Amino acid sequence: MAGPGGDMQWCFSQVKGAIDDDVAEADIISTVEFNHTGELLATGDKGGRVVIFQQEIENKNLPQFRSEYNVYSTFQSHEPEFDYLKSLEIEEKINKIRWLPQKNAAQFLLSTNDKTIKLWKISERDKRPEGYNLKEEDGRYKDPNSITSLRVPVLIPMDLMVEASPRRVFANAHTYHINSISVNSDEETYLSADDLRINLWNLEITDRSFNIVDIKPANMEELTEVITAAEFHPHQCNTFVYSSSKGTIRLCDMRASALCDKQSKLFEEPEDPSNRSFFSEIISSISDVKFSHNGRYMMTRDYLSVKIWDLNMENRPVETYQVHEYLRSKLCSLYENDCIFDKFECCWNGNDSVVMTGSYNNFFRMFDRGQRRDVTLEASRENSKPMQVLKPRKVCAGGKRKKDEISVDSLDFNKKILHTAWHPQDNIIAVATTNNLYIFQDKVN
């Protein structure tokens, strides 16, 4: 994280979304994801809409304004539905977006709500044909008797139009709510995980899906844990992991058997039984799991911490970072207001040296693994002057509060940063508050 001359500094770049405090539910951002090159940034919201931003490399003469993300495409991905059998509403909220690696001129992404996954094709059109023989320019058919000569239509340039079209709909494979999707490195298959099952799909085939994990007990009274997240290994197409509400991660090898109910590896940190409390299991529930880019580590996020696991060591994480330990003495109220069930995500930077996750009061945290340093930053409109450097924040856990510190009791628990994303190569990050998307970049000296 230390650039030439010391500590890295993060600067405000852009903020997207409405300024007003009255947030419409549909505008709540529910997922943020860069594509594989970082050129495109997609967001999904509670209203089922996807907005894609494209990085435009600015004036090369101004090195400090390296790039800006502008709206590239927006579409309604999912609509609300009603499950007639169970008399339950199926929310249109986009739970996850995952990009496919680019193979041709078009871009593809998978977006999912609780029940249905869709493959969207985003393509550009910058030419249109002109000079048809049988049709007028406005589309009306010509009187065939008036046609006396034959001409070849030509393609003429037009204003760029970006079109999104649903190419596949993968439906009716999940009884429970989908929490994760993950594209395999083979670029042909992907997995979708709900609370109790994980399915394997071929991107071309929508009417069939293989169930690869099923943890539903025969008797639902015996239910003790649910699946919270799942991801394919970035390079090994046979390997995936899934995390549970009990704080365990299971690594599975699809070569071992068709149904991967028996894990190849079980990652679990032993707990001191004398420390166990009512809240222990709830706060150990893993809300996100992400492989490192190099495929040697994985990161998990539970309520209070971020843990880095070496895939070769199952009995404990190699690194543990406290995100907001001061909340441990507030668990009672956090349980009462349901905040204890908030699902924070986490992400790696491009070279796996820094990890990032969100917190409350629109704070987000970064942990530099090599430098053993961490920082707390804030996404707020007050710090949104162009290229304004973000000042580190500090929370005072108790005792005497210093001048710039914020006390735990002043934290706004409605301002939560659940979704963050890091550009795959550069130091550009996207941080979602409730209904705004902030883009920060490192200060180029």
Add this chain to the structure above:
Amino acid sequence: MSEEVDGTRTAEEKQEMEDKVISPEKAEEAKLKARYPNLGAKPGGSDLLRKRLQKGPKYFDSGDYNMAKAKMKNKQLPSAPTEKTEITGGHIPTPQDLPQRKTSIVASKLAG
């Protein structure tokens, strides 16, 4: 804990120290139990999980759902108080129990 030599402390002294250093988590647990004496002993057990599996309000039928959708604009009905000991579904919801859904604005404000 200024003295760090374990073996020399008496059992009484150790108990005293333990009583003073109650983990913050256990203190919070005590607070919760004081407020909700009916709370079950198994927090991560099937009750909590099953509630999680069925998220969202339950409607009586599709007509109920469509009526709730139709009454969207500017109406904020109080949502049912969360019961920490029961799972919903035991009673037929009345309009007062259902949280109102606001209309989705067609274009996302992020794209504005």
